[in-house]
Amino acid sequence: MPPAPAAPAARAAACCAPLTAEPLSPESAEAVVPLLKALADPVRLRLVSLVAAHEGGEACVCDLQEAFDLAQPTISHHLKVLHTAGVLTREKRGTWAYYRVQPDALGAVAGLLSAPAGTAAGTLAPATGCGA
Amino acid sequence: MPPAPAAPAARAAACCAPLTAEPLSPESAEAVVPLLKALADPVRLRLVSLVAAHEGGEACVCDLQEAFDLAQPTISHHLKVLHTAGVLTREKRGTWAYYRVQPDALGAVAGLLSAPAGTAAGTLAPATGCGA
DNA sequence: CACGGCCATCGACATGCGTCAATATCGGCG
């Protein structure tokens, strides 16, 4: 398998058009779905939350593992999925591996789902890297 | 299976705490995940988008089916999943069935994923029904 | 240099999920 180290999906994902504005193209849908799939698991969702809320915004695997009743390879697998989807970044320092949340990823999905109530437009999520 | 006609998940889902603020409880995670799972499919994501962007905010199955290369039962199945998750509402008028987007559902997920960049708080999504 | 702990990978298994063909249901129309 070619190196897909991180986050192709997060970037191509939801940039600006909330899906309530106009029909999502098949390509855009395929681009966003990996991100949603990565988040659509209770363990992974909690993992992201734990990392994000952890002191310093980063957490090592041993810390995360304690919150679950799962085997270590399972946690490692979920972290890999989140990393591949571009939700988490990995950094190995010494013996431990530290994970962080890539803020753009969540912001992109949030922006896509931000729905103007009724017919009004607006509600642009600020500063999720829409312009870059 | 008992009748779960619509939207238990959407309500219990993400109300106020973005998961970057504090760790998500296992129960909350289990509550939100059905919604994310419902959206984590390219066909369903496009269905939601098509319904939302359709004239009048509603669309019948025959309209939606034309946008895909899938059999009719498949579309019906996806619509049922979205309806069960509380993303779409169904109304049968005469021969046709019309679907609408339940705005609270998307707003809840968007609010959950809205991440304050870095350490700053803020970036509250307005008017997604958090208080109601 | 040998050992031990942290983490990732591999292989296997069970379950879940997307898809379809066939069929049922329901409402309108001749």
Added chain:
DNA sequence: CGCCGATATTGACGCATGTCGATGGCCGTG
């Protein structure tokens, strides 16, 4: 009353995915 078109339901099939046990690589330590 009988037909037809629009949706929903059922049953089956194949692929994707979550989980585990076993194993391997890497780094720090004795």
